[in-house]
Amino acid sequence: MSVYDVIVIGAGHNGLTAAAALAKRGKSVLLLEKQSKPGGLAIGPSSATDGSSVGVLYDTSTVRTAIIEDLGLEQHGLERTGMRVPVVLLGREGTSLLLSGNNKETSERIGAFSQKDAAAYLKFRAFIDKITPLLSGLMNEVPPNVKDIGLKELWTLGKKALSLKMLGNETMLEFLRIAPMCVADYLNEWFETDFLKAGLAAPALYGSFTGPWSAGTNLNFLLHECLAKEEVKGGGPALINALVKTAESNGVEIRTGSTVTNIVVEGGRATGVMIGAEKIAAKAVMSSCSPKQTMLEWITPAEVNYHTEVQLNVLRSRGTTAIVSMSFDTVVQFRGEGQGMVYRTGNSFDEMERAFDSSKYREFSEKPLLEIRVCAEGKTLNILTHYAPFDLKSGWSDQAKAGLLDNVRAELSFYINGQATEVDSEVISPLDIEQEYGIPGGHIYHAEHAIDQLITRPFPSFMQYETSISGLYLCGSGAHPGGGLTCAPGFLAASVL
Ligand SMILES: Cc1cc2nc3c(=O)[nH]c(=O)nc-3n(C[C@H](O)[C@H](O)[C@H](O)COP(=O)(O)OP(=O)(O)OC[C@H]3O[C@@H](n4cnc5c(N)ncnc54)[C@H](O)[C@@H]3O)c2cc1C
Structure with missing residues (x-):
């Protein structure tokens, strides 16, 4: 049986980065992904309303320049715009303001x-x-x-x-x-x-x-x-394309449609993974999945010491983001001056705070905070919607989703002109994210970006990527320096192995 130097679990952007960086150093690397294609959250769920990838309009300005250069991503088709993502801020009274990378x-x-x-x-x-x-x-x-x-x-x-x-x-x-x-x-x-x-x-x-x-x-x-510097042209999917090409050209073997069911631990050391009944051996295992999923779902409980189990259980990863997709019969026109691809609402701190208040009581916001990304030549809006708590009191039933959608429609009506008629819509709740990607709590960053969970991420004893199990490392958004499109956890984790 062949033994890989490293098995990386999950071909999201961090798994791909870690695999590419390790293979570049001459390691034999197998990258396992449960979905049918690589990309993870970076390509986003496909919008059910028009099939477009939600990830095209992600803010990619925080992808680290040094990593792009180290991995030679530009030689593999990655292009940058030279500026951070321009965003139009929308006000209730029809005002708008374009924030761009040009400060003057x-x-x-x-x-x-x-x-x-x-x-x-x-x-x-x-x-x-x-x-x-x-x-x-x-x-x-x-x-x-x-x-x-x-x-x-x-x-x-x-x-x-x-x-x-x-x-x-x-x-x-x-x-x-x-x-x-x-x-x-x-x-x-x-x-x-x-x-x-x-x-x-x-x-x-x-x-x-x-x-x-x-x-x-x-x-x-x-x-x-x-940390927001330069946007990647084509957003998350373009980043993933370049990472896949780089990983493959460095010799990474990528197996999609492969769901890891267990991490094999022998004598306190990770020695491989199980995909159902198939065992694949490796000298080290690196997981780009969330710390909770990796340690609590894939390892026999007896192998996880009590201290670690407590730390994992108190790691906060309750998602608060829902994705609302809406398609219209014609191009949607926003009120105000600047037209763009990304729009943000908020209005005032008091309104934002009230939107947050609901989530404390396990309810979604009556007047949600929206980040609107315009796709499909202006006819589709993919809307990051806050706050939509994972553990909604009423549960994420179709009725609850319809209620959130109504609140989004009501909020949106302040910012768009009325000519476009909605023809289709979909709500993806944090529960849906948990079910599709296996992230406990459906958190888009795998664990909350709270000050304590940023300073020592995910918690003090794991902050240098190696876990309590020898030879088992974390390299995803739950590891330092955190979530979002950065490539940093994957790259830094690879550097310690
Ligand atoms: C709608 C949405 C919008 C976002 N917008 C932005 C944005 O604008 N800017 C930004 O910076 N960030 C954004 N994010 C967050 C960002 O996309 C994520 O934080 C980041 O992509 C996570 O990358 P990752 O590689 O750490 O983990 P993931 O992308 O979660 O990768 C983990 C991979 O592991 C796979 N996997 C899970 N279980 C198994 C298993 N058992 N076996 C094998 N593989 C498995 C998953 O399928 C997945 O591909 C957004 C997220 C969402 C959902």
Whole structure:
């Protein structure tokens, strides 16, 4: 029986990245994927309304440049736009504002609403540029080993402290003041226009069980602002195409339609996987699936120590995102000036907070927060809808989905002109995401992006990718530095093996 150097479970973008990076170093790698094609969440569920891939309009600005270069993804067809994704912020009263990667132009457009905000925006971006090296360093490196601190670890920790100090006293103290804040307080210090503040803050709330007034949300906000660089043309599917080509050209064997049912552990060490009755042997196993699924579903309970089991059980991964797809008979026209491909609502911190409140009581928002991605030449809207809690009190019945859809329709009516008639619609709940992708809680980042789960991800004893089982590693969104399209967990995990 042949023994692979590494078996990687899951051909989402992190599994593909890890497999490609390992194979590039000469390892023999088998990549197993249960779906019929690679891509995982990055290609998104197909919109049932027109069959288009929801992933085409994902924000890919956080895919790491250094990884693109290291893996040679551009030689395999990946193209970048040179800027982060342009987003149109929508206000209730028919106002709109295009936020683009061109700061000067964005500031001028903000000036139509507030001269004070226009000037503040340029200062704010300059501050973000100052702290970017610090946050990029933290989010693009293997976290220091804080379990067994020896000389090497002290050196790594010392370098991290130095990068904080290198900001200069004033910026360092400001960073320490603002990182644990709530995003609402922080943006209120800078700006006065409500829908601008709400639109800027929204990405900090995606994938977390928080509202704008929740403590710690500002760290999420700063991370997003510092790490969003250049969009990949063609979104998630284009990224996946380039990763598949790179992986295959480095010799990775990709087997789709292969559902891992168990991880084999012998003498406390991972030695392979089971696909039903078939055993495949390997010197190491790397899982890009969620930490809970990997450790609690695929390993015999006796092999998981009590401490690990407790940590896994308290890891929070309740999804709050539903995907609503709506098709229309004609191109949908948005109110306001700028027409684009991605639109965001929010209006004000108070409205966002009220939208979040419902999820605390296991209900979906009456006035949901929408990120609208326009597909199919303008006739289909794929809408990331917040908040739609996984553990909905009434359960995710057809009736519940119809209720959420009605709330989305009512909210949307404020932002689009009435000419287009809806011809089809679909709601994908967090429960559907759990069932299709096997992610417990149906969380789009595998585990919440909360401050504690970002600083040590998924939790302290696993933060250097190796689990409590020797030879078993995590390399997906549940590992450092977290979810979203970055390729970073896959790449960093590969580097420690
Ligand atoms: C609708 C939607 C919109 C999003 N929008 C954005 C966005 O705009 N920007 C952004 O940065 N992020 C976005 N995200 C989040 C982002 O797509 C994910 O965080 C990321 O793709 C996760 O990648 P991954 O490789 O870590 O995990 P996954 O993509 O979940 O990959 C895990 C893979 O493992 C496979 N698998 C599961 N069980 C088994 C098994 N038993 N055997 C073998 N294989 C198995 C799964 O099929 C899957 O392919 C969005 C997510 C969704 C759902």
